[in-house]
Amino acid sequence: MKKINLIIAIVALVAIIVGWLLGSDERQSEFSAQPVFSDLQRQIEAVDAFKLESASGIILAAKKQDGNWLAENSGDYPLQKDQVVRLLNNVVQAELNSAKTAKPENFARLGLQDIAQNDSEAKLLTLFAAEQQWSLLVGNTASSGNGIYVRKPGENQTWLSNTPLSLPTEPNAWLETKILDINLADISEISRTDHWRIVREAVDSEGGTSGEAKWQLAELEEGRALQYDSILENTAENIISLSFDALAHPRPYEIQEDNLQSQVTIKTNSSDIITMKLYRVDEKDLLVLDSETLDSRWQQWVYELSAFNAGRLSQNIEDFLQPLPEASVDTEPEGD
Template structure:
């Protein structure tokens, strides 16, 4: 009896030892996988990526394609993409390392934003050009520990990686929305003409003069406050659009609601005109010279500006003058 009990205890100990070895082996494999690069094929090979696609659930895809040294959005008539955002994403993907293996249970995927479809669907990122078939990564929620939860479409294993990879699923956010970046200090004059013929010219004599003046100031009148016209020049220091449409796809009839000219001390000039369509203000750029990289927008496109942006430029002298004394 004692011998039988001894054999039972010995067998149990051997079984327990084998189980412990197996568990340690599995844990070792998991630890070995941790800190590995998420996309080793991308490391040092960013220039090989020819295209990327972003798709969240049933929303339309966002496709961005490399053309030479630039990125463009084909579905937006080839408009330039925000290269800084694209390169930031690629650098983050190339640097991303697996930090920790999370759940393998598919029932948890939707809760983590990593489901294939439906509620809790992941953002699907596709990279093309790295050799072989396109690489597809499912991107889920950001982790409270920092980093992002991800997995591969054919693998239930969820991984925490050490880089934030949240992707905006709005096409507009991936466009280069800059129209102009003309430094405020370089602007000599801004002139506007309304559809009814009223004109306004704001300007200054030198770059050392901070405030713009009303160049056609009526006799005996003064501005309501110093700097009342500065916003007209400052608008062009960081002018972004709210939407864009190719002039090959949209036409504007009738007279512009507003025309403008911006002139710089260095001899640069930008002309443009606004059209009112559906209650929205659309800017079409005209002739320009001497602005170089300060002008990013294109003449064959129309740019929708927000109402407050338009209002800054569509000033009238009467609203800028102090009451008569």
């Protein structure tokens, strides 16, 4: 009898424990649905700055000015607006989906140590709006690939959030890398000093000028032809659409003219002139832009270009043309 009572007691105890665990899971599930920042959605439009830091320092300090996002730690250079908007939306939507460790000795496993620790792998994201701010430590991606570990500074509880938070890894990552803010239709002429000049002019038809503007190679030698019809238009588009790899130096910055590799000049329909000088310094391709009539951000920097983009400024006239036919070889023997 005692044995039966003991078994009943054990079964009852197990049932109680299982019920408590299930209830705990249910309570945890209910809590996991809560947003990381419950009050952020109401104030997201007021957010006018954010900062991303790591143990090695500031990765990105950004501010909103006249509707644009600028990188304060890169001389107020414009940021890609879509990247910033996506980040802010994701932070608003981020949820605490499941609780993880609350033991500080385990923070490193999740990449959530305070960034004051030199070996911390965490990134500290802080949003600012007037007198209010929201901060979140962002750690490793879960081993399953679904979700990321997060922790609020000053709290020991860590969480798995299923909302992806894509963050820049270095200061240049989110900069607006397209250098010139100009359209091809605004350009009338592009030339490379001592090499070639292409102009956009109305095309002549049998009945006279058609009025349709087309890119043409000035002083095209008789008997030579372009590789294909759109090669000059593509060249012009490639030049005005150049992107940089990095902000190399703020100007003024002295570069010896002996290092000049190529000089390209752009003329607009309104007669503005933009000069692009490509230099080769310490195995890096550096670009400097100037204009006497325009005042733009690109005059404040020396840009580092990829070899591919540097090549777009170094084309020769033969790159546009079909190759010359091989000279015929007279195979008849010479007379005695």
